[in-house]
């Protein structure tokens with residue numbers, strides 16, 4: 197959808213902001229450009245909608261060389277969100293949001309109806325916020341209006357320059373979550389500039405990590421964190437990249453341990469004898485449908501009665517597919533040595549700290565080899 201071919205930008209004073217850049221972004225892909233200040237991210241982005249012209253090279257959007265398209269027409273097809281938002285102060289939120297559809301010649305009623313729909317999409321009730329003026333909104337709300345306005349004419353491409361940079365970290369996280377939810381519904385091709393690696397990792401399908409005017413690595417968040425291509429990338433993603441990787445690595449069934457299992461309606465004594473024979477001190481308790489009920493200890497079960505008389509309810513569980521970080525959080529929150537992993541209500545297995553560590557190591561290995569985690573044998577982790 198967006199293609200850079202050997203693009204260089206040299207400013208008149210001799211600064212080379214972007215140096216021989218080539219890359220391609222697929223339709224519906226969200227790519228984050230990340231790197232230290234002054235490395236050329238904004239210049240890259242502004243060349244897409246011709247706010248800056250390249251010195252050499254070509255840029256294609258939807259197969260069309262942007263140099264051949266009238267800049268004004270081009271910009272109407274490309275949504276643009278910037279940190280300072282740039283809302284018109286004397287226009288209501290609704291009219292601000294309807295700006296581009298109006299420029300495109302939509303009838304006023306249709307443009308306003310579309311604007312109301314978009315405000316709703318970004319989590320602002322159009323009845324409450326539509327009639328307000330920008331200075332009657334919080335920073336986070338203004339940012340949302342910026343996103344709604346950029347989406348109003350339904351452009352296939354969205355350029356976002358530090359879109360969540362001006363708000364505090366809590367609001368920022370909330371806006372990021374909302375944006376991801378929205379993106380999964382509208383599937384725009386998005387180029388998003390940030391200097392925050394956490395944001396790049398959380399939002400990007402792929403990340404382009406910039407050095408000076410060049411891309412040092414262009415890959416999925418998992419690979420960038422797991423196997424940084426250069427020392428500079430490693431330094432930029434930080435010493436805590438293992439921790440960051442927890443956020444982008446999903447729990448898979450192959451990561452799980454299968455602990456001993458007992459049923460609610462089993463006799464306690466018999467269950468205890470079976471567990472003791474296996475050398476187990478506790479077991480997961482399932483109901484007759486195979487759903488998680490909780491856990492029980494061998495010593496309690498040995499007192500007789502039914503398993504249900506001794507079973508403890510358990511709240512430390514996560515759904516399969518959740519990030520490892522969520523499992524780690526649940527472990528800490530409940531001070532638990534393991535968390536159950538469920539598929540809907542069905543019990544799949546447990547994650548222990550050791551398994552969690554192993555899952556992380558296997559995912560690094562899998563990304564480095566370009567295979568799925570299921571294909572990485574445990575031995576290679578042990579050998580690593």
Ligand SMILES: Nc1ncnc2c1ncn2[C@@H]1O[C@H](COP(=O)(O)OP(=O)(O)OP(=O)(O)O)[C@@H](O)[C@H]1O
Pocket residue numbers: 207208209211212213231232233234235236237238239240391
């Ligand atoms: N008009 C200009 N004239 C000369 N140099 C410029 C001009 N605009 C940008 N530069 C330089 O080009 C380089 C890249 O700038 P750019 O704004 O693309 O960086 P950036 O990665 O977006 O940085 P930041 O994160 O600080 O916004 C910088 O060294 C900057 O000083």
